[in-house]
Amino acid sequence: MKTSAFIRKYYLDRSDSRSVKWSRGRKQGCLPMWIADMDFRCDERVTRALKDFIQAGDYGYTNLPDDYYQVFCSWHEKRNHILYQQEWIRFTKGAVNAMYQIIHSLTEENDAILISTPLYPPFKAAIKNCKRKVIESPMKNDDGYFTFDYKDIEKKFKTKNVKMLMLCSPHNPVGRVWKKGELEELFELCRKYHVLVCSDEVHSDIIMPDQEFIPSLALKKYQNQTISIIAASKSFSLAVFSHCHVVIPNKKIRDRFIRYQQENNTASVNAFNALPTYYNYIYGEEWLDAVNNVIFDNYHYLKQELGGYMEMSNLEGSYLLFLNLGRYNTCKSAAECLADRCRILANPGESFGKGYENWVRLNLATSPENIKKAADSVLQLIRSKEK
Numbered sequence: 001m002k003t004s005a006f007i008r009k010y011y012l013d014r015s016d017s018r019s020v021k022w023s024r025g026r027k028q029g030c031l032p033m034w035i036a037d038m039d040f041r042c043d044e045r046v047t048r049a050l051k052d053f054i055q056a057g058d059y060g061y062t063n064l065p066d067d068y069y070q071v072f073c074s075w076h077e078k079r080n081h082i083l084y085q086q087e088w089i090r091f092t093k094g095a096v097n098a099m100y101q102i103i104h105s106l107t108e109e110n111d112a113i114l115i116s117t118p119l120y121p122p123f124k125a126a127i128k129n130c131k132r133k134v135i136e137s138p139m140k141n142d143d144g145y146f147t148f149d150y151k152d153i154e155k156k157f158k159t160k161n162v163k164m165l166m167l168c169s170p171h172n173p174v175g176r177v178w179k180k181g182e183l184e185e186l187f188e189l190c191r192k193y194h195v196l197v198c199s200d201e202v203h204s205d206i207i208m209p210d211q212e213f214i215p216s217l218a219l220k221k222y223q224n225q226t227i228s229i230i231a232a233s234k235s236f237s238l239a240v241f242s243h244c245h246v247v248i249p250n251k252k253i254r255d256r257f258i259r260y261q262q263e264n265n266t267a268s269v270n271a272f273n274a275l276p277t278y279y280n281y282i283y284g285e286e287w288l289d290a291v292n293n294v295i296f297d298n299y300h301y302l303k304q305e306l307g308g309y310m311e312m313s314n315l316e317g318s319y320l321l322f323l324n325l326g327r328y329n330t331c332k333s334a335a336e337c338l339a340d341r342c343r344i345l346a347n348p349g350e351s352f353g354k355g356y357e358n359w360v361r362l363n364l365a366t367s368p369e370n371i372k373k374a375a376d377s378v379l380q381l382i383r384s385k386e387k
């Protein structure tokens with residue numbers, strides 16, 4: 001579907017809704033480009049299927065659809081060329097909830113867990129809240145192209161007794177889709193130092209046309225040390241349903257996770273919350289491809305308009321752009337400057353890592369019209385500074 005046709009059919013005006021994103025925008029008189037959900041209506045066939053469920057009025061204890069696992073596995077086989085097995089899959093109430101359950105079940109209090117920063121803040125919060133030690137490894141940045149600092153990671157593995165690496169793949173906020181070689185180098189270090197890998201792959205369906213997403217579990221040599229967090233929540237904007245998969249091929253590790261779930265009564269799955277994922281995997285592919293095109297167009301527009309003035313992340317995956325306002329930032333934080341001067345709400349760079357006060361994260365999953373509005377107001381800021 002062409003972008004213009006998709007926008008006509010699926011752009012969702014959420015300005016008066018209870019959407020978290022737009023409610024705050026309304027309150028502050030700003031165009032909301034923070035938080036990670038989309039301004040697009042769900043595919044109409046998915047909505048119809050959900051309506052049928054609601055209309056039947058049977059809200060008793062309910063099983064998953066018989067072919068749920070088959071549908072899940074087919075999606076990932078078709079899109080990412082990986083064959084997951086049903087018995088590897090467990091459920092959690094969302095991806096952040098999965099992080100907490102993985103940390104609790106597979107590490108001990110005070111264990112060291114490494115993250116590469118800048119990074120989506122709930123990773124660090126989860127490690128801290130579970131009473132584990134956060135070990136940060138700052139990424140290298142070459143004009144918006146972020147890469148792991150393997151030397152630093154190895155040094156920290158060696159000296160800090162790290163037990164787990166929490167990976168974001170694709171990476172929020174720097175937009176990288178990790179290459180096979182990058183993952184191999186990282187996982188080889190994990191193998192050498194006996195570090196488990198927890199790979200959050202919730203952005204793996206939003207991949208720019210010239211990129212290939214490599215699931216962590218596709219690297220067979222390292223499958224036994226890896227746990228993946230997989231969801232359709234970002235792909236199809238299903239945050240309200242809090243439905244997520246934890247995929248664990250290693251039986252010993254999986255048994256520990258299952259025991260934790262049993263002891264904490266978190267093993268069951270909510271069959272209603274699973275339905276939007278199920279129906280989107282069946283009906284949503286064309287919708288998703290159109291969304292990817294919209295995001296790619298939006299990224300290119302911003303790059304063309306603002307790229308000459310400021311550093312921005314190389315968007316390979318996800319719909320989140322990391323932008324360095326640099327000398328155009330007139331406040332303590334670039335997010336404050338964007339809100340005050342441009343009437344744009346963005347996630348503050350400093351929430352992702354130390355030293356990113358001049359950066360903001362912008363959500364591009366909206367209409368080209370909103371993107372243009374945002375670009376125009378940032379250009380005005382630039383011009384006022386250049387005068």
Ligand SMILES: Cc1ncc(COP(=O)(O)O)c(C=O)c1O
Nearest residue numbers: 036094095096097120172202233
């Ligand atoms: C990498 C990543 N993981 C997890 C989440 C949150 O997922 P959930 O709402 O399922 O907890 C987000 C949300 O933006 C995210 O970007």
